Amino acid sequence: MGANKTNQIILRPRKEESLKRFHPWVFSGAIAKTGQGIQEGDIVRVFSASGEFLGVGHYQVGSISVRILSFTDETINEDFYACRISSAYRMRMKIGLLHAGNNIFRLIHGEGDHLPGLIIDMYGKTAVVQAHSVGMDGDKEKIVDALQRVLGKDNLENIFYKSEGTLPFKAGIEADNDYLLGGQNVDPVALENGLRFNIDWLRGQKTGFFIDQRENRRLLEKYAAGKDVLNMFCYTGGFSVYALRGGARSVHSVDSSAKAVSLTDENIRLNFGEEPRHTSFSEDAFKFLKASTANAYDLIVLDPPAFAKHRGAISNALQGYKRLNLAALEKIKQEGILFTFSCSQAINKEQFRLAVFSAAAISGRKVSILHQLTQPADHPINIYHPEGEYLKGLVLFVE
Template sequence: MNTYKEVVLKPKKDEFLKRFHPWVFSGAVAYKSKEIEEGEIVKVLSHEKEFLGVGHYQIGSISVRILSFKDVVINVDYYIERLSEAYKMRKHIGLINSENNTYRLVHGEGDNLPGLIIDIYGNTAVLQAHSVGMHSDREKISEALRAVYGSDNLKNIFYKSEGTLPFKADIDPEDSYIFGGADVDDIAVENGLKFKIDWLKGQKTGFFIDQRENRTLLEKYSHGRTVLNMFSYTGGFSVYALRGDAAIVDSVDSSSKAISITDNNVQLNFGDEPRHNSYSEDAFRFLNEIPDGKYDLIVLDPPAFAKHRGAVNNALQGYKKLNHSAFAKIAKGGILFTFSCSQVISKEQFRLAVFSAAAISGRKVQILHQLTQPADHPINIYHPEGEYLKGLVLYVE
C-alpha cells in the first residue's frame, strides 16, 4: 500500500472514476492533504474514504490525472510495466517492422499514461510531457524506456516539452537530450519511405505520425492524378502521392522552413523529382487564385483551428470556408481528403461544416471513407475525448 497524500471527493462524485475515466475535475474535490505540490503523486478517495486511484496532482480544471485504479507505487518498475505493454501492443499489430521504425509508443490516456507522449524515430525516442507530473517523472520514464528497449535499440532520448507544459506551472523546462545525443541519425523510415525528422525545432515531436494510414490510402488514389497538398508541413502526403505515381504534386505551406523540409524529403526519396513543385504561400489565397479544375486530388490537413472550446465557432467557420474553396476549385471527378485535428471539434461538427461547404458549392459529393487516428494513437474506451483526428475522403462529381 502506498503512503501518498490524499485527495478526497465530494459525495456522489466518484461515479466517473468507478467507470475508469482518468480525470478528476477540480469541482469534484471536497478537500485534500496540505501542501500538495503540483506534479506530486496522490491517492484519490471517495467521500466514504474508499480507494479510487493514484495519479498526478495538478492545478487547474483537472485536479488529478489517474495513472492506476489499483493501489500501486508509481516508480520505475511501474513505468517499465506500462511501456512494455505499449510496446507489446504495437509489435503484436505489426506496426514495428523492417519497413517502419516510426510510431507512437505512448499516446497519453490511450495508453493509460495521461499527460505523456512518446514517439519513436528509429533509435531515438522523443518524450513529451503535457503535465507537470510527467515532467517530474521524466528521469524515471527515461530509465524505463532504456530498460524496455535495451542499449542496442535505443540510442537517444530527447525531451521536448517547452511548448506543451502548462504555462502557469512554476517550472522552467528545457528541450534537450536526457540520454545520448551524439551522432544522432535523424532519418526515420515510414512504410519504406524516408523522412528527415526535426525533433529539435519541428512541430509536435517533429513529424505527424498520426496521418500514416491516411497517407497510405492517399497513395492508392494518386495514380495519374494532379495532387495539391495544402498545409504540407514535412511533405508526408506529397511523398506518398509521388510513390503512388501521381502526375503532378504541388505542396503548399505558409512556412518557408516547412517547404524546405518538404523539398528535402522529396529529394531523400526520389532525387530530383520534376513532378514535384513547392510554394510558400497562404493556403486560403493560394486556393482562391488557382484555376478551376487544375487539381483532381486535394489534401486539406490544416493545423488545429480550435485549441479550446471558446474557439469552436470560429474554427467551424474556418473549416467551412476552406472546404468551400476546395469544392469550388477541384476538378470534376476529383477526390478531396479533408481533416480536422482539433480535439474540441466533434466528428458531427466537422462533418456539418464540410456538408455546409458542399451545399454552398452546389457540387454533388459522396463520402468514400471516414478517417481517424491510427492504432498507435489508441483511444481509451473509458476516455472518448481521446478521439481527436477526424477525416473524410470525398468524391466530387
Template sequence: MKDPVRIVLRSGKDQSLKRYHPWVFSGAIKKIYGDPGEGDIVNVYSNQDEFLGTGHYQEGSIAIRILSFNEEEITGDFYLHRIKEAIAMREKLGLSDERAINICRLVNAEGDGLPGLIIDYYKGVAVMQFHSIGMHMHRDLLVRGLQEALGDGLSAVYDKSAASLPSRYASGYKNEYLLGFADPSVVKEHGNQFRVDWEGGQKTGFFIDQRENRKLLGEYAAGRKVLNLFGYTGGFSVYARQGGAEVVHTVDSSAHAVEMANENMRLNFGKAHRHKGIT
C-alpha cells in the same frame, strides 16, 4: 517517502472514474486533505470513501490525471511495466518491422495508461513530450524505463517539452537531451523515407499519428493532382506521389518545412518527383 495526499470527490462525481476515465476535473473535488504541490502523487476517493485511483495533481481544469485505478505505489517499476506493455502492443500491430517502418508513437498518453506523456520513436531516438508537470518530474524514471525496455534499440532520448508544459512551471526550461545525442536522420514509414528534425520541427518532429491517414491518401492518389495545404514537411505529399499522383504541390507558411518537404520528395523520387513546394 510521505503518504500521498487524500482527495475526496463530490457525490456522483465518481462515476467517470468507475468507468476508467483517467481525468478528474477541478469542479469534481469536494475536499483535499493536505497541501499537494503541482506534480505530486495523490490518491482519489469517492464521497463514500471508496478508493478510485492514484495520479498526478496539477492546478487547472484537469486537476488529476489518473495513473492507476489500483492501490499501488508509482515507482520506476510501474513506469517500466507500462512502457513494456506499450512496446508489446506496437509489436503486435506490426510496427516493429524495421524493413518498412522504423518510427512509431511508442507511448500515446492516456491510451497507454501514461496520461500527459507522448513518446515518439525515430530509429533509436526517443523524443519525449510532457503535457503534465507530474510526468515531467518523473522523467528520470521514464528514461531508465526506456533504457531497460529497449536496450540496444535506444541511442538517445530528447525532451521536447518547453512549449507543452505550463509556463508557470517551465519558464526558462529548454528542450534538451536526457540521454546521448543524435543528429536529425532519415527514417522509414511504409517504405517511404523522411528526414526528421525533432529539435527544430513541430511537435516531436513528425506527425507519426497520421501514418495510416497518409497511407490511405496514397490509395486514392493515382492519376490525380494533389494540393497539400498546411503540408509541413510533405508527409502526405510523398504518399500521394508514391500512390501515382500526376503532380503534388505542398503549401506551408514555414520556409524550413517546405524545404524539408522538397528534400523528402528528392529522397524518394530523385529529380523526377513532380512536386512543387510553396511558401
C-alpha cells in the same frame, strides 16, 4: 498500501462515478478537500466522500485537477513506468508496426496507453519524449530509466526530451529541449512504409513528424496515380511523398512556413532526387486556394493545424473548416477526390462532418463520402476516455 493523509484528494458526495467507470480525469469541481501542502505535479491518492480508494495520479492546477495513472493503490516508480511502457511496446509489436520498412511509430499515447500527460514517439533508435503535465515532467528520469530497461541498447540509442512548448505555462517550469540519452552522431532519417523522412525533432512541430497520418497517407497513395495533387498545409510533405510514389502526374505542396516547405523539398529529394513533378509554395493556404485556377487539381489534401485549441474557439473553428472546404470544393476538378481533416480535439466528428456538409451544400456540387478516417492503432483510444479520439477525416468524391 496505507495512504498518507497529506497527499489525499477527497471528492464531493456522488462525484466518484466517472472514476468507477475508469475515466482518468478528476475535475476541480468534484473535489471537496485537498491534502495540506500538495504541490502541482505531486502523486496524490483520490478517495470518495465515504473514504473508498478510487485511484492514484498526478495533481495539477486547472480544471483537470488529477490525471489518474492507476485505479489500484500502487507506487508510481520506475517499475510502474517500465510495466506500462512494456505493455504498450508489446501491443505495437503484436500489430506489426515495427518491420524492415517502418521504424516510425508512437510508443506512448497518453490516456490511450494509460499514461495521461505523456507522449513518446520513436524514430528509428531515437525516442522523443513530451510531457504535457507537471507530474510527467517531474517523473522524466524514471521514464528515461524505464525506456532503457524496456527497449534495450539494441533498440534505443537516443532520448530527446521536448517539453518546452507542451507543459502548462502557468506552472513556471523552464523545460529545456535536450537529449537525456545519447545525442552524438544522431541519424535523423527514419522509415515509414518504405519511404525515408528527415525528422526535425529539435525544432519541428510536435515531435517532428505527424505520425498519426501514416495510414491515411498510404490510402492517398492508392488514389494518386495519374492525378494532379494539391497538398495544403504540407508541413514535412508526407502526403506529397506518398502521392509521388503512387504515380501522381504532379504534386503542389503549400505551407505558410518557409521552414516547412524546406523540409518538404528535402524529403522529396531524399526519396526521389530531383523530382520535376513536384513544386512547393510558401504561401497562405486560403490565399493560394483563392488564387488557384479552377479545375487544376484532381486530388486535394486539407490537413490544417488545429483550428480550435479549446472549447471556447469551437464556433470560429467550424466557420474556418467550412470556408476552407468550400474553397477546395469550388476549385477541385469534376470527379475529384478531397481528403479533409480536423485534428482539433475540442471538435467532435459530428461537428466536423456538419461543417464539411455545409461547405458542400453551398458549393452546390454532388459529394459522396468514400472513407471516414481516424487516428492509427499506435494512437489508441482508451474506451473509457472517448475524448482521446481527436483526428477526424473524410475522403470525398466530388462530381
